[in-house]
Amino acid sequence: MSENGSVINNLNLLNSNFPNKIILSREKEELVEIFKNDVPENLQSKCKFISNLNKKDQINIFGLSETKLKNALDRKYTEPFLFEGNKNEKKDLTKILKKNSLTIQEGGRVINLCDNVNKVKSMNRVLKIYTKIESNTKVIAVGDNYNDLDMLKNSDLPCLVFNDQFKEDQINIDNLIISNKPSPEGWADVIKMALVKLDYNV
Template sequence: MSFVIFTDLDGTLLDHASYSYAPAKPALALLHKHDIPLILASSKTAFEIAPLRDELGFAHCPAIVENGAGLLPAHADPESLAGAQSDYQRIRTILDAMPADLRALFAGFGDWSVEEIAQNTGLPKDNAALAARRLFSEPGLFSGNAHQKQRFESYIEERGLKARQGGRYYTLSFGATKADQMRGILKQQSLAAPPVKSIALGDAANDIEMLETADFGVIISNPAGKPLPPLSGEDEGRIMRADNPGPTGWNEAILNHIGGPATA
């Protein structure tokens, strides 16, 4: 049986406060030992994820970036994706052509300086600079009322865009999700090494589709966030909840599913 692991980062593989993955090192070692692919799936940009993917030793695996709006191929340099007509540039073109009264209601990363992104997100300035290098989606803040939001969404949907409200940001993209990207990756993996079983781990609402799409899902508790509601698959045990938060719970879940301890 072949496994493919899909994991969220902040609050899941990475500690919510320190961003460390140290408690997950035994499970990461086990994945390397058995050549099990680890697919990072996050709201982070390709420029944020690529260095971490290299550090973890999984540069040979694709990564799901910007909440599923895009994919960073295996071994790819994010610079190679920054073409003249990226999805992000298309999004900004649609925004810039919007009637002024609607446009004034949305402020996205492209409207903010790196200093403002750092202030709004709480990221250090260097990390905020990487978060600003978007290729597939535009997160931001919408300041209008319900009627104005309906007009805004009608306008962008006529032009192929989708809007999704996350825990903090209102994000515009062309509609792909973490689960969509997961299905595509699994199709390729199954062609190479059938049968393949998928395991997904996440802690937040934007992970629900991924957790429910996987063969096995693990909800990592996040004391800093709102607990996820009961998910489809929990009653029959296909989706489980980790006892511990962050990388500690992640480590235990992987060792329990894959089998046997490993040393970092």
């Protein structure tokens, strides 16, 4: 059996052995509901959720074709938006979200409303369960933001999606794989590079 087939079988085995979901984040509908209930209207008015915009504006914001737009918007745990306020207003928004166990992540063209999840702990939680059925495990971690760096440092194959906010000499992660392309193509780019390092056929 191929290594890819082995991975699929192990994932199926994981699901059968642990039928309950491993919940690492609340879903975006719950996050948006908290946002609407707890963020003052003056700050809400500065936020434009991408899902509420027309398709033409969505395409312009993401810089994607219409066929790729659906994938960019098909999110379960984050809600992208534009912020049109000043620095002080953004600080106020961040503080209010933090009080409600939410956070914002800046990366690429938009800001994302997210659950306040520790990525390293989440990764290790899944890994602890998975290693019960497969001891020979390598972790590929992919990120495109400063809040991903701890996760990348704690993975076997750290992958960074190209972002002009980063300076490589400031990251200081051993064996870092950096994409040749920016998001969204960069995500597939670094995963392919990592799989090549693992001698997978890609």
